[in-house]
Amino acid sequence: MQLPEIDELLDRTHIVTLPLVTRFRGVDAREVAIIRGTVAWSEFSPFLEYGDTEAANWLRAAIEFGFDETLERHADGEIWVNATVPAVEVSALDGVLARFDGCRTAKVKVAERGQTLADDVARVAGVRERLGADARLRIDANGGWSVDEAITALRALARFGLEYAEQPCATTAELGELRRRLRDAGIEVPVAADESIRKAEDPLEVARLGAADVVVVKMQPLGGVRRAVDIVESAGLPATVSSALDSSVGIAMGAQLAAALSAPRHDAGLGTASLLAEDVVIEPLRPRAGRIPLAPVTVDEAALERLASPAERQEWWRERLRRCHALLAGGSAQIPE
Known part of the structure; x- marks a missing residue:
């Protein structure tokens, strides 16, 4: 290059x-x-x-x-995206979800430092209640649980019908152990790997060790569209393209990665421009009818x-x-x- x-x-x-x-x-x-x-x-x-x-x-x-x-680059079409719910009180959920027009999927942050499992259960229950039975819910712990804590938490949260739990534990070895223990306990929650891919020297280790059901890929941390596509194809697992709280410029970059993937993919975590009070483009890439466009953005x-x-x-x-x-x-x- x-x-x-x-x-x-x-x-x-x-x-x-x-x-x-x-x-x-x-x-x-x-x-x-x-x-x-x-x-x-x-x-x-x-x-x-x-x-x-x-x-x-x-x-x-x-x-x-x-x-x-x-x-x-792809200029035509749209990408389905998820709503992202920070670790807020239940009373704040309506205001958060109102910023994600028409999203059929929501990712809920859990395992926030200083909060409890009861807080997480209340937040996930509140999102399920507001979005309805047909919505897809996923949670993201950012590696905040031990394996034992993850088992306890996912047993409590599984009743809300989780699409997957993103990075419930910090290490790849823990994710692999968690998947085995969830299966043995009859807890049907797939495991997704995020930090174990984007922060790893070997991003394919999670697939090789059977430590994840889904890979979460971010275009910037993985070094660009081409490398991210190679990682997803080599992993051979369904993928979710996500952002790192980017501006709409970074979101547009992530959307190009989503469009480039041939592997099965979940709704992308590319609706996070809705979490910004201000942005750097004329038309911020906030979800409309649950989607964002692939057309290039115009910087302001x-x-x-x-x-x-x-x-x-x-x-x-x-x-x-x-x-x-x-x-x-x-x-x-x-x-x-």
């Missing part, structure tokens, strides 16, 4: 801070780098705590999408100026870009061509 020079990349980059509608993953705002590529706008937005080697995957994805003329350059991050955050991100670019240029990042 041909890398742009670092000075050119920095000249094309805008660092913005996007406020959230509700607290999510412990933050009230999302910092992202929006890049005006030669082919398309792209996004570089690894979470702040990620190290440079991991973040370099995200930069490779941004460069592939923004600068690679040979990348196949006035919004890039209005939402520009403070000077010290600009410099922090630009230094991060320099370091990640150097890893890609030197071939020392864990990113196959």
Whole structure:
């Protein structure tokens, strides 16, 4: 992959801070780098705590999408997406779900630090009640349970008809043990792997060890559309394409991954622009009738100026870009061509 020079990349980059509608993953705002590529706008937005080697995957994805003329792109059609429900009180569910027009699937966050299983049960029950018996519900624990805790929690939550439980435990070995114990206990909840794929040195280990029924793939952490497609095809499992609380630019990148997959796929976790109070495009990719379009987004350059991050955050991100670019240029990042 041909890398742009670092000075050119920095000249094309805008660092913005996007406020959230509700607290999510412990933050009230999302910092992202929006890049005006030669082919398309792209996004570089690894979470702040990620190290440079991991973040370099995200930069490779941004460069592939923004600068690679040979990348196949889809402009017609739509992608079904799920509603994403943060770990909110039941009283807040109506307001959250109202932002996800027509979604037939909802992902509910559970195992939030400082909350209890009773909180999770009440939240999932509330979503089921509001969306009805035909809706598909999935939960996401972000690796927050031990195997024993997951067994207890999924026994309590299974009655709500879960499509799957996403990353209930932290490690691949735990996911494999959990799947076996769920089967032995007669608890019919499929297991999906997210962090065990996107943060793993070997993203195919979960499939090889039989540790998941579904793979959850995110375009940026996996290094781009092509690599993510290869991982899904090699895993041989149904897939869910998801986002990492991206702007609509990053969501559009994820939608292209969803369109590129030939494997069976679940409704995508690409409705999260609805969690942003402000966005960087003219028409944010919020779900309408449960779907988002594949047509390219139009960046609002006035919004890039209005939402520009403070000077010290600009410099922090630009230094991060320099370091990640150097890893890609030197071939020392864990990113196959």
